[in-house]
Amino acid sequence: MSRMSYKKWCSLHxxxxxxxxxxxxxxxxxxxxxxxxxxxxxxNVEKSRKNKxxxxxxxxxxxxxQGWEQExxxxxxAYKAAWKRNNxxxxxxxxxxxxxxxxxxxxxxxxxLPASKRQLVREQxxxxxxxxxxxxxxxxxxxxxxxxxYALELGNAVLLCSSCNSSxxxxxxxxxxxxxxxxxxxxxxxxxxx
Numbered sequence: 001m002s003r004m005s006y007k008k009w010c011s012l013h014x015x016x017x018x019x020x021x022x023x024x025x026x027x028x029x030x031x032x033x034x035x036x037x038x039x040x041x042x043x044n045v046e047k048s049r050k051n052k053x054x055x056x057x058x059x060x061x062x063x064x065x066q067g068w069e070q071e072x073x074x075x076x077x078a079y080k081a082a083w084k085r086n087n088x089x090x091x092x093x094x095x096x097x098x099x100x101x102x103x104x105x106x107x108x109x110x111x112x113l114p115a116s117k118r119q120l121v122r123e124q125x126x127x128x129x130x131x132x133x134x135x136x137x138x139x140x141x142x143x144x145x146x147x148x149x150y151a152l153e154l155g156n157a158v159l160l161c162s163s164c165n166s167s168x169x170x171x172x173x174x175x176x177x178x179x180x181x182x183x184x185x186x187x188x189x190x191x192x193x194x
């Protein structure tokens with residue numbers, strides 16, 4: 001059917017044409033949506049960046065990212081290692097900022113806590129990760145983040161496995177733990193101080 005005859009046929013059969021277009025759209029809906037999204041993003045670069053940042057900072061975006069990172073641990077590890085190799089100056093600067101922050105608060109690494117206090121924290125959490133219950137690769141973590149100016153000391157020390165510790169990063173407890181976990185943890189930390 002030539003182009004001219006197709007146009008003529010469409011004008012004679014508008015209902016049938018509309019139905020065909022709708023069926024075609026449904027069959028290619030995902031492809032059409034991606035193309036439309038891509039075109040919109042190209043035309044609205046600043047709005048697109050702003051929307052992506054807002055989504056990444058939303059609770060839903062954070063949960064999606066955490067879920068993806070949990071499912072793709074090897075890819076995340078490889079990406080981070082490649083970034084460190086390709087950006088040695090930035091990595092050194094980041095480590096230096098952390099060391100400076102630790103020094104300004106006093107010794108806040110787990111090695112800075114006396115062995116007796118480290119053992120007290122381990123016993124209090126029964127040598128298990130508070131978040132997931134894992135017994136391997138345990139770390140003493142800051143309950144309130146170091147980046148917010150909180151040193152690692154009794155009353156701010158939580159036992160987490162390396163995976164949960166990495167997931168927590170420098171998040172505040174309210175952003176990482178569930179409400180019930182937070183209540184339990186706050187009670188345990190109050191006991192640490194006394």
